[in-house]
């Protein structure tokens with residue numbers, strides 16, 4: 001943590017540490033000066049003692065202020081460094097587990113909300129070390145009055161031990177309420193987002209959502225308050241031990257003074273050190289507490305680092321420049337991590353180089369999961385995926401992904417300038433206006449751009465005061481993004497046209513599948529379509545029918561129709577419905 005602070009601002013870190021040491025010695029100076037003033041016999045000694053005292057008090061006041069301001073500033077900087085690190089760590093993990101699994105999400109949320117604690121922990125630790133040094137000096141002075149007073153240091157034990165216990169209780173309370181906290185946050189966002197608000201209003205469920213969010217909030221606060229109460233009791237017990245012990249020590253010194261075993265200066269020094277001793281102990285204890293909280297959060301950060309390292313893709317090989325054979329899915333089983341229901345079982349599939357392959361199947365059949373496996377978002381539980389005979393595991397995943405383009409049904413709405421919203425589909429060429437214009441044309445997104453006030457330079461999205469688009473218009477831009485890459489080996493279209501009208505979808509696929517044929521023949525690229533519209537699907541070279549995570553049929557449209565199986569049934573039902581709709585009968 002200190003290293004983080006040093007990275008954020010080396011000069012301020014060193015200064016803060018030096019000031020913390022100065023502070024430690026100044027406190028001992030005050031105690032010494034009080035005793036020297038009380039015991040001094042000559043005016044020279046008195047002036048010197050008073051001078052040392054004034055200097056020590058002045059240092060404590062001034063250094064404390066500067067130290068505090070420096071630490072607040074450093075805390076903010078470290079907070080920023082930590083947030084950036086968190087973002088980097090999260091985004092570098094090649095798989096999606098940490099963004100889709102509940103227990104991972106809980107940890108990530110805790111981390112995101114606790115970076116400030118972590119940033120503060122290192123200063124709390126520095127303050128604790130400085131207080132410990134100061135405490136040591138104070139105890140040494142006390143022991144000089146009577147050796148038994150040295151035992152006062154033991155008074156630090158109950159507050160320290162009990163406050164550790166209190167921190168553990170609070171940590172457990174936070175972990176136990178993390179799930180409810182995330183749910184509350186989710187419901188709260190639902191209620192405040194325009195997309196969800198429409199459905200909530202119509203269904204009249206907004207009040208229910210609000211009530212549920214409230215109930216989760218109550219659960220979270222009740223859990224935390226319970227934890228805080230118990231923690232406060234432990235802390236109070238620790239300080240009560242300290243107070244009793246210190247009063248006993250003062251009484252003991254008063255007894256020594258009465259018996260002539262100590263001077264009045266000693267009593268004054270013990271009394272004057274008592275305030276500091278309490279403050280030093282408090283700093284040590286709260287430093288230790290913050291450090292313990294920091295450790296708890298650090299545990300989550302370490303977990304994220306470990307998870308990132310474990311999830312690191314081992315492959316280093318370059319993907320081929322062009323596909324000669326294609327992609328083979330061999331005996332693939334897949335179960336989402338953290339679940340026990342297999343989503344893919346024994347899938348064997350060959351996607352020939354240069355082919356347009358359509359994947360169909362009912363909802364939940366495993367189509368998107370197949371896409372996730374092919375794009376390396378997850379690794380198969382068993383079996384392997386081969387790219388021209390080389391296992392995907394052996395390929396450098398970043399390089400493989402740079403040869404993949406994809407448009408998904410749950411596309412993102414990037415609230416940036418329109419040209420960038422398309423350009424980031426191929427980051428190195430994001431500012432290449434010609435490339436962006438060509439992608440816009442290929443995705444047939446020209447009409448969307450034409451309606452914007454400044455064309456490709458228009459800001460999108462209401463968050464930044466830009467133009468708001470319809471769902472279908474956002475989808476057009478997402479498609480534009482997906483066609484930015486010049487030479488993908490795998491181009492995935494996972495139902496990216498659900499918001500387009502059937503004719504528009506048909507034209508678009510025609511362009512990708514039909515017109516893309518020559519390009520595919522040259523590079524061996526595979527176009528993978530996922531669609532529920534069979535009129536679109538039939539133009540593919542190969543159609544794969546998935547059902548409950550298994551390939552149940554595959555072949556061309558003609559072959560599958562001749563087979564008279566699931567595909568023929570579904571195709572028949574859809575064509576009949578379409579014909580009925582057109583006839584109006």
Ligand SMILES: Nc1ncnc2c1ncn2[C@@H]1O[C@H](COP(=O)(O)OP(=O)(O)OP(=O)(O)O)[C@@H](O)[C@H]1O
Pocket residue numbers: 100336339343361362363364365366367368369370
């Ligand atoms: N992140 C996830 N964690 C656990 N299970 C998941 C996850 N994503 C999908 N599933 C499960 O995997 C199965 C296949 O889902 P998938 O999204 O691949 O289906 P699909 O064929 O694409 O469906 P649709 O046509 O509705 O898009 C479903 O039963 C789903 O519940």
